[in-house]
Amino acid sequence: MKMTIKEVAERANVSIATVSRALNNHPKISHATKEYILQIAEELNYKPNFTARSLAKKETKIIGLVLPEIQGDFFTEVIKGVDQVAHSGGYHVVVAGSHSERSIVESIMSFMGESMVDGVILMIPAISDQLKELISIDNAPSVVIINGKHDIEDFDIVYIDNFQGAYSITDYLLKNYGYTKIAHIKGPNKNNDAAERLAGYKAALIDNNIEPLEEWIVNGDFTIKGGEYACSRLLSLRDKPEVIFAGNDMMAAGCYRVIKAHGLSIPGDIGVVGFDHTFLSEFISPPLTTVHVPILEVGKTAASLLLEKIKNKEHKPEQIKISTGIILGKSCKKVLVENPA
Amino acid sequence: MKMTIKEVAERANVSIATVSRALNNHPKISHATKEYILQIAEELNYKPNFTARSLAKKETKIIGLVLPEIQGDFFTEVIKGVDQVAHSGGYHVVVAGSHSERSIVESIMSFMGESMVDGVILMIPAISDQLKELISIDNAPSVVIINGKHDIEDFDIVYIDNFQGAYSITDYLLKNYGYTKIAHIKGPNKNNDAAERLAGYKAALIDNNIEPLEEWIVNGDFTIKGGEYACSRLLSLRDKPEVIFAGNDMMAAGCYRVIKAHGLSIPGDIGVVGFDHTFLSEFISPPLTTVHVPILEVGKTAASLLLEKIKNKEHKPEQIKISTGIILGKSCKKVLVENPA
């Protein structure tokens, strides 16, 4: 039989209130009776009912994690990071991916409306107005957003420093390898991370006195296929780039396919760099030079922030930046200056 | 303000019981009042409180998903599959990975003891006796296990047909490529999937009148490093194998590294095949010939089974097999028979 607090109380000859106090190490209880009750509870193998406690305390000790789509090792890392921090804070994590039958908004509504979670972590490509409204309503639970855009001061956001990452790798291509003809494959249109990466790329070029060329900036969608199409377009240009900066590793992998299919060599004929430093990047050959994104840390940080927010409702919105680093593979080479001064 | 059933009742001039009936489309309620109440509820943007409902109905509509460790795209697929089915059944999924601070058993105990879940899906490498006891106790919630071992009739198990997969790819290596010297890198010792794969490998050899050679069966642990070590051991043998059947794709990737480091070519000097058909296998070069495991389906099947079990407590334990297929990459070649009869 499932034990209840009542049975423990009877067995220990105390009231249920006392048992409750013992279990929640309430200050006003004698050490002796507390120990005694705890022992009895142990003997009876009593575990407080999660649901009942949630109802009484008006907190569920569950946080929701909404992902844009569950796929790839990228998301596993996020889940892992969130889970680790949540667990050590006594929270459980329920994940909800969006898919054909369920939109992100729907997931959130479900979580918040039924008040089954104390807080939500939203990993989303873009922040729509509908979403803003949704999480701005009074009784909404605490929300932390993982998203490239961070100039929204009203919300708690954990963001990857896409700009810095894109800037630094572009700058590196220019200064250390001597590349000047650098193309970029963008991410999806309304994706904030993608937008920031593009901005970083452009800024680095400009700071190095190179005018970004529209022709060398092509659309992609963060998928392999997208990378393939984009790459084939770049290879068809009369004035070809020397190196392609793909908006993420997936698209870089797509570039690899197309470049190899064209019988060209990397980095001999053309260089490629990516962004994310996914598992894959180390296994394709040549190993991809890419921007490392500490995804586990993103998950952990978001969870920490959320727990902090849940604990302290007056917590001021915070935007936490996660910096990136460059991972050197072998997908680039130093280029010779054609016409030395 | 958060709406409660009480406020809806007042607003509609009915009792809370009637509102409850309307919401749960109870048979004994007039169509008119039901419509009326539903409309009011809609206007007030009322959502029934998840926790309260759980307490009253003694079911949480949450299922737990316990993973051995959260890592790689393998698990993402499982989560995705479970989530999809769970969602369409009106359930939420809380995932718990085991890590340094939390063992699998602890995760399960937590879920079951506090009765915060209606059921649990356990993805575990091996079924320990402790575990068996744990899930056999009377009031344990429904449990479905995802595991290589399936000869335990007392439990509901979804298992990949590792034997068939290993058998078929080994047989394929023998019959279609003409390989006879086939080595195998095992998975972790107490891993049931690994054991089944080894068995399938051996059976295929024997059925083809080839005696399994202990020297060509080396230990691995399903990691890249493990694959590297195992491969280097195989390459050091006087009588080297012609092809290595790695127990999973990760170890196959490890083999790639070592073989290339030795200046050998795949499949020119030595062939390699894997198991799992992870994302990676298509991107390493040459593309890996491997055994496809429909992981998404595993997750979906497990979830379906669990929901069925939750619905019908009398449901007899079932063992569901998920078959595999061979994916042809370019990591093998036909070998010439040295001494044709």
Add this chain to the structure above:
DNA sequence: CTGTTAGCGCATTCAG
């Protein structure tokens, strides 16, 4: 320090 009581929000008897 401990017991009594009143909810938490909802589902579900039992009357009517």
Add this chain to the structure above:
DNA sequence: CTGAATGCGCTAACAG
């Protein structure tokens, strides 16, 4: 068909 009352298991005042 509908309403009043009871309880799910626990926490949190409020008394004592």
